[in-house]
Amino acid sequence: MSEMTPTRHDIMDRLAPYLLGVEKPGRYVGGELNTVVKPDDEVAVRVALAFPDVYEVGMSYHGFQILYELVNAVAEFQAERVYTPAPDFEAVLREHAIPLYTLETKRPLRETDVLAFSLPHELNYTNILTMLELGEVPVFSHDRTASDPIVIAGGHGAFNPEVLADFVDAFVIGDGEWALLQILETVKAWRKGQSPTGERQLVRYRGDGTRARRRAVPTFDSDEALNRRSWLREGAVSREDLLLSLAQIPGVYVPRFYECRYRPDGTLEKIVPTHPEVPAVVTKTNFDLRTHWGSVRPVVPLMRVVHDRFAIEIKRGCMTGCRFCQAGMITRPLRERSPQQILEIAREGIRNTGYEEISLLSLSSADYSQIIPLTRLLRAEFAQRGISLSLPSLRINAFDVELADEIGSVRKSGFTFAPEAGTERLRRVINKVVDEERFERTIEEVLKRGWRTLKFYFMCGLPTETQEDLDGIIRITEKAIELGKRYAGRNFQLNVSISPFVPKPQTPFQWHAQPTIEELERIYAYVESRLNKRYASLKKHNVYQSVIEGVLSRADRRVCSALYRAWQLGCRFDNWDESFRYDLWMQAFAETGIDPHWYACRERSRDEVLPWDHISASLGKDFLWKEKERSERAAVTTDCSTTKCxxxxxxxxxxxxxILSAKEDGLVEELRREQKRKPEVPSPVSRIRFTYARRGALRYISHLDFARAVTLVLRRTELPLAYSHGFNPQARVQFAPPLPLGFLGEQELVDVWFTEPLLAEVALEAVRRIPLDGLEWLEASTVPLSAPALGADVVAADYRVAVGTDLIPPKLAERRIRDFLAAESWPIEIRKKDGTRRRDLKRSVQAIEWSATGSEVVFSVRMSFADNEHVNPVVALGHVLGLDLSARTHAARITLHLRSKPAPLLTA
Ligand code: SF4
Known part of the structure; x- marks a missing residue:
């Protein structure tokens, strides 16, 4: 590390001048609810959980939250988070030589012990290289030394890890829970042995001195069998020794100990271990959901993210057996949580987060064996508190009207169905059987019950697809439109989404050719030409992206060079339409001698060695091939959790x-007591005004995001909050006019309504018990219910704005302010999204003073709120001084002036 390279101590100081100049600075500041930061001297191993996409996507990824809590539950481990910086922030980091850092301790990635990437999608892979380089971690595994972090990766992508083999030191195959803990234990023991001051710890190989057992038979990772333990080999000192130790952990694959040999025709001849102590085949690990609650204290983002709710994984595994679906294949067998456990997780999670929505997460939630009793149970517990339920993935056959009623009783949003294929025959080919008559009945019932927007997902280019199957897509949409018009009239909206078939490793379709771009474009054009566009909108997945996804999905180790070259050429965020560069990918393939068509669009034979043959998802290759043959006969394989193996x-x-919860748990006690209660919304009887200070990272989030964060804090107090009426009940909270982005707030105000009489001291004490970095509760007082709305009551505010003397010398400031005060009017133009407005600044600025302190000129400005449009004080000051002050100031709102005089404030 060079002497000039910033350390964690000054990264935020270095960034401060640039944060307000990037889109969504809240992505990069941390400080969210439930964030864990341990004292440095208590941490033995530090892992950065790295997500190769932007913050809002990564924060919605449930697996990431599970690992964060699991690791942080161990006293001497610290899990931190890092997400891919968006291109504008990447440019800032590069321009100012600031390393990519973790959100918790603002530590450069190179200073962590383990860097653990999630692999949710192949089109995120170039982002991994960006994060490594920005974090000052050598991009290639073979360039890393003992002082660099161990780079590991897990998730769906790890089931064909070869395309990342040059960059990742070790992969976790299967459920990552216990495997990650064991990796951290082993790294801890290795670091301890390495310490020049500490006595070298020679941890016995596998605890009992025996060699690692080859895992021929998959087992659940029970606490007893695979609890936290070190796998460090005796005498392990070098990084190579450590990696060899990691390769002994069940489910861990270390690519450097395997060699790939190729035939003259380019296909693989074999993949062989190069060390006698690594397994020939690495088998995935399985986690028993019943042994652990998963995530109950997730980090709650301060800004809006893709999925903003409390998620509970109700089951893992999906036994429908869709033949194209990698997720369904690699997560077998089925493991359901009991309704009782789910209820307890929900109670704890809502208490810890304050969320207004519970999402019942799984690959196919409606297939959960006790879905109706479960939704009733949760509704009985949470509906009165305005907490809604959602099921993110529904399969038509599993969906029924009763379930629609249960979900719809609290909140109605659009309904999603994924028939995938247009005809019964093709659905049998892919093993996703949908009874069309029942499907129509379900659509009808859903529409009758007031749902107005439907969303259909189809795949195209599936094996054996014909023109008739494409016509089937049109027929299904026509039927839905006919029903939609009948029950919803003009309000009906159908969103149809089509995406290309991409063959995935570890599935029965892994041998198939992917359709070419020309074939896919022809299919798209046909569907588009026949769709009723008056009622249905068509969303087409980018076919060029699908081809790159297809190449990376089934790539062997040789494609690493093309991936690296594509990244060097500038490929980033390949999953975003706006940044995806097909031309750069093609250039990278050409320069590295990789034929993308050979990887994506080539049919494989049964005896071809596949690049992932040494990675086992526990599924027999014979089973997968048999399923492929059955698909060619349109033969259906039934759900083995309810029929036969x-x-x-x-x-x-x-x-x-x-493991089905129905068989093991029966009816839970709560179900017996469950009453069909209509949620009632009690009226408010008290109103309390809180004064608070808003500082630190909270200055970088928008007013809407801040308001949401405060509402979550209030909900976590479990005080009797009042809610609005309607389908979408909201906590009754009212803020003073918004604070501009980047401003600190010294004495901000918020009014909160309650359904019970409440002492202000009690409320103040309750909110103070919920910590949020940068939020300080100062005072609370009771306000009459009939008092004017806070927004209308604020007539003016005092601001303090500090500007460097390099930008505005004191003498110049004095002259400009004198001119402003002497002027009759001061017309300015303010540019808004919807046009330019003219205003007289003399009406907005009620008072202005200044003083010089060392290197800064500090302005005190009183701005009026009397006009409808409040002028940002920094913008106003810029107009007075004749300067562009954006992002060059430190600004704070000091006081709010009210028209009415509120009840005396209670000082705590
Ligand atoms: S098919 Fe048989 S082995 Fe496979 S998950 Fe089902 S029951 Fe288990």
Whole structure:
């Protein structure tokens, strides 16, 4: 590290001048609710959980939250988070030589012990290289030394890890929960042994001195069998020793200990271990959901993210057996949580987050064996508190009207269905059987109950697809439109989404050719030409992106060079339409001698060695091939959790087997007591005005995001908050006029309504118990229910704005302010999204003073709120001084002036 390279101590200081100049600065500041930061001297191993997409996407990824809590529950481990910087922030980091850092301790990635990437999608892979380089971690595994972090990766992408083999030191195959803890234990022991001051710890190989057992049979990772333990080999000192130790952990694949040999025709001949102590085949690990609650104290973002709710994983695994679906295949067998456990998780999670929505997460939530009793149970507990339920993934056959009623009883949003294919025959080919008559009945019932927007997902280019199957897509949409018009008239909206079939590793379709771009474009054009565009909108997934996804999905190790070259050429965020560069990818393939068509659009034979043959998802290759053959006969394989075993080999039928909550738990006590209560919304009887200070990272989030964060804090207090009426009940909270982005607030105001009489001291004490970085509750007082709305009551505010003397010398400031005060009027133009407005600044600025302190000129400005449009005081000051002050100031709102005089404030 060079002497000039910033450390964690000054990264935020270095960034401060640029943060307000980038889009959504809240992505980069941390300080969210439930963030964990441990004292440095208590941390033995530090892991940065890295997500290769922007903050708002990564924060919605449930697996990330599970690992964050799991690791932080261990006293001497610290999990931190890092997300891919958007291109504008990447440019700032590069321009000012600031390393990419973790959100918790603002530590450069190079200073962590382990960097653990999630691999949710192939089109995120170039972002991994960006994060490594920005974090000052060598991009290539072979360039890393003992002082660099160990780079690991897990998630769906790890089931074909070869395309990242040059960059990632070790992959976790399967459920990552216990495997990650064991990796951290092993790294801890290794670091301890390395310490020049500490005595070298020679941890015995596997605890009992025996060699690692090859995992021929998959087992559930029970606490006893795979609890936190070190796998460090005796005498392990070098980084190579450590990696060899990691390769002993069940489910961990270290690519450097495997060699790929190729035939003259370019296909693989074999993949062989180069060290006698690594397994020939690495088998995935399974996690038993019943042994752990998962995420109950997730980090709650301060800004809006893709999925902003409390998520509960109700089951893992989906036994429908869709033949194109990698997620369904690699997560076998089925493991359901009991309704009782889900209820307890929900209670704890809502208490810890204050969220207004509970999402029941899984690959196919409506297939959960007790879905109706579960939704009733949760509704009985939470509906009165305005907390809604959502099921993110629905399969038509599993969906029924009763379930629609249960979900719709609190909040109605659009309904999503994924028939995937247009005809019964093709749906049998892919093993996603949908009874069309029942489907129509369900649509009808959903529309009758007031739902107005439907969303259909289809795939195209599926194996054996014909013109008739495409016509089937049109027929289904026509039927839905006919029903929509009948029940919803003009309000009906159908959103149809089509995306290309991409063959995935570890599925029965892994041998198939992917359709070419020309074929896909022809299909798109046909569907588009026949769709009723008056009622249906069509969203087409980018076919060029699909081809790159197809190449990376089934790539071997040779494609690493093309991935690296594409990244060097500038490929970033390949999953975003606006930044995806097909031309650069093609250039990278050409320069590295990779034929993308050979990887994506080539049919494989049964005996071809596949690049992931040494990675086992516990599924027999024979089973997958048999399923492929069955698909060619349109033969259906039934759900093995409710019918008979299909012989996929995922179970050992002792420890590892399908676990249905219905069979094990029966009816829970709460269900017996459950009453069909209509949610009532009690009226407010008291109103309390809080005064608070808003500082630190909170200055970088918008007013809407801040208001939401404060509302979540209020909800977490469990005080009797009052709610609005209607389908979408909101807590009754009213803020003073918004604070501009980047401003601190010294004495801000918020009014909160309650359904019970409440002492202001009690309320103040309750909110103070919920910590949020940068939010300080100062005072509370009771306000009459009939008092004017806070927004209308604020007539003026005092601001303090500090500007460097390099920008405005004191003498010049004095002259400009004198001119302003002497002027009759001061017309300015303010540019808004919807046009330019003219205003007289003399009406907005009620008073202005200044003083010089060392290197700054500090202005005190009183701005009026009397006009409808309040002028940003920094903008106003810029007009007075004749300067562009954007992002060059320190600004704070000091006081709010009210028209009415509120009840005396209670000083705590
Ligand atoms: S082994 Fe049999 S029961 Fe177990 S997941 Fe596979 S098909 Fe189902």
């Amino acid at each position: 299909a012989g996929c080999e995922a179970c050992d039928f002792k420890e590892v087997k399908n």
